Amino acid sequence: QVQLVESGGGLVKPGGSLRLSCAASGFTFSDYYMSWIRQAPGKGLEWVSYISSSGSTIYYADSVKGRFTISRDNAKNSLYLQMNSLRAEDTAVYYCARVVSSGYYLLDYWGQGTLVTVSS
Amino acid sequence: SYVLTQPPSVSVAPGQTARITCGGNNIGSKSVHWYQQKPGQAPVLVVYDDSDRPSGIPERFSGSNSGNTATLTISRVEAGDEADYYCQVWDSSSDHQIVFGGGTKLTVL
Numbered sequence: 001q002v003q004l005v006e007s008g009g010g011l012v013k014p015g016g017s018l019r020l021s022c023a024a025s026g027f028t029f030s031d032y033y034m035s036w037i038r039q040a041p042g043k044g045l046e047w048v049s050y051i052s053s054s055g056s057t058i059y060y061a062d063s064v065k066g067r068f069t070i071s072r073d074n075a076k077n078s079l080y081l082q083m084n085s086l087r088a089e090d091t092a093v094y095y096c097a098r099v100v101s102s103g104y105y106l107l108d109y110w111g112q113g114t115l116v117t118v119s120s
Numbered sequence: 121s122y123v124l125t126q127p128p129s130v131s132v133a134p135g136q137t138a139r140i141t142c143g144g145n146n147i148g149s150k151s152v153h154w155y156q157q158k159p160g161q162a163p164v165l166v167v168y169d170d171s172d173r174p175s176g177i178p179e180r181f182s183g184s185n186s187g188n189t190a191t192l193t194i195s196r197v198e199a200g201d202e203a204d205y206y207c208q209v210w211d212s213s214s215d216h217q218i219v220f221g222g223g224t225k226l227t228v229l
Contacts, residue, residue, distance in 0.1 A: 035218065037218075037220075044204075044223040047217065047218040047219065059216045062215075104151035104169060105210035106151075106153040106168045107153075107155070107218075112162050113162060
């Protein structure tokens, strides 16, 4: 069965950096686009970024462009999110999700999320 | 950028029908997907491509999309349907962004 397990969250000071990981299993990772989505405490879902199956195509939300970098290692079945210049408003649960990209883009499987807290 | 608008809350009695709307400019020309999120859990896809259901999702969940409004309909509502619901589209015209609505809290009275 499809499993996505995020890790790497924690407490970081404003201006600091953090790298999230998402370990995928139960499907052919290299066949799928992948995405990061976040949810601030008590708020709605916010898309962060997605990456194509080969890693050659990447898009970011305006709120993280220039600060966050998405990447993947298909040999390790892993997705990453490097987060730099973190701000208090980046505090959220970060989910990784598998993307079905055939004509439309939907998120058919999600991990349980990892909490990132940006605070001094 | 493309904006999706959902009502913050919808309330319905058990056994009745709940309708949750998602408004967007000419949303009928896009494929709309719906997610259910219960407290402390990850979102779950309940309807995709306007009206299709993933395997394992009850037939009580259905969707429609036309003009400027997409609708998620939950028939014969049960207490276990109480959750937050989010609509989502892919905006190919605006930097290829995935866009979520603000979410609707469904309360079962």
